[in-house]
Amino acid sequence: MNIVHADFAVENYDLPATLGSGQAFGWRCGPQGWTGVVNGRWVRLRAGGGRIAAETAAPAADWQWLRHYLQLDVNLPEILAAFPSDDAALQAAVRACPGLRLLRQEPWECLACFICSSSKQIVQIQQITALLSRRFGEPLPVPPGEEPAYSFPGFARLADVSESDLRECKLGFRAPYLRGTAQKLAAGEGDLGRLAKLSLDEARAELLKLPGVGMKIADCVLLFGYGFPEAFPVDVWIMKALRRHYFPRRSVTPARLRRFIRSHFGPRAGYAQQYLFHYMRVIENARGTK
DNA sequence: TCCCAGGCTGCTT
């Protein structure tokens, strides 16, 4: 089995923070780097010295799929410079983790994983999605001596899986949601590929038609899967941050909150969201419980 | 034992 290497020069790219920041759930950190599956290929990544080194198990014609996934061509300093300068909380989050990036994941996998995510901790989402891959995905070529790896099962495959089989993957009450969404897509009711050509609001409206998909999950898919940079998923962590920093001692209606997000964070609000999320969840939390 | 987790749905007011 051939092992194929590549090397990318990067600036302002914090690979561990990006792969571990709760936007993708398939990456595992080991002594030799971060191992995961991108578009049906086993990959290991290692960062250092202004470079990201990549290793795969099978030769590919080019590396565009990985550059696209890692969003290597995004001009991060330009995005960070456009954040509101008078926002102390956001600026602190940026200073704490200046190379945090957004990935561009495959939309179906992203959608399925976030349907599994509701009211779950990130570690558990990782476990659930790993079970789905192992059980219903296809085995992938890996270098000798490596753990087996599996593709993430497509919606056609999951549409044929019984609810109890999904529950055995620890999906709990999310099982009928994932099954329902997979069946709808398999039946041609909804075309994920078409969403990329729509506006943010139009694409969100399409996602909201799927079972188990509300505002939060829709915005995650729009941000992490389709690359709409203004999508701003509001989960419990972000809600905590927004209340604390922007609405102390005030109740906020969802409509007012959305208006605030749009006007305050601007057209790249999704990046601001990821910085606030990571700061709240990892950095502030670690400081508080140390 | 209790509270919470990258929520959504459907039923009550």
Next chain:
DNA sequence: AAGCAGCATGGG
């Protein structure tokens, strides 16, 4: 329209 119980499962 807004509030809220219920939904599985596991971590701290």
